[in-house]
């Protein structure tokens with residue numbers, strides 16, 4: 001694997017020279033927030049929306065905006081250029097920084113946040129084999145904390161859920177709380193019934209997906225019916241189609257839930273159409 005150039009606190013460095021403190025709150029306390037932005041044809045998809053959500057996550061965590069906040073577009077572009085990314089992802093993480101020791105209290109508010117960005121090349125982001133085949137998901141209980149609207153780096157439970165899926169021979173897990181599906185381990189969840197697209201309404205229970213917002217807008221523009229409400233696992237099992245959305249998966253059809261096939265077990269027409277519309281429209285506004 002070739003050496004990437006990554007960004008750490010104002011510097012562009014080869015990945016093996018990039019370092020942060022062992023006292024960093026991100027490392028010790030998972031005290032940090034992140035964003036994942038997709039890159040298509042060397043351009044950023046929905047960059048402004050990711051920046052706005054980052055500002056909100058920071059504010060909800062009582063974290064100051066890093067000095068680099070206003071330069072984020074330039075930093076993203078620089079990393080795309082230096083790493084020659086055609087299609088891929090840019091990961092950004094901001095933590096509460098290094099207080100110089102371990103302490104549950106937050107450090108003084110003027111402690112500089114740690115800012116890290118790196119690229120991940122994904123040549124088959126658009127022609128994704130998973131999107132073509134359709135994902136198999138299992139249902140697992142949602143055991144995360146109560147502020148899932150903040151994009152924090154506490155990803156242990158989603159990671160465990162992903163392993164449960166893998167052990168069950170599935171691709172991903174949908175999390176269920178009080179009988180209702182919240183979201184996927186790293187994506188927002190949808191079902192389609194009688195032509196209607198159903199997805200959980202925004203609240204503290206789920207991440208406010210940037211892809212979700214765009215897909216719902218495009219769906220409404222295409223005169224498709226959208227219902228923002230919670231749906232049960234049972235409803236999902238009896239739906240005509242299912243799919244999920246995220247910056248890394250765009251619109252990915254779901255063809256099996258808990259071993260039960262959706263329809264004929266092939267990606268559904270609504271999911272396929274939404275994926276096409278999403279890619280087409282997002283490319284038009286990529287920067």
Ligand code: PDD
Pocket residue numbers: 036183184185186187188206207208209210211212245246247248
């Ligand atoms: N995950 N819900 C959860 C729990 C997520 O982690 C994500 C994104 C989404 C979709 O949000 P968006 O459309 O803004 O990507 C929903 C990213 C991609 C990740 O952790 O890699």
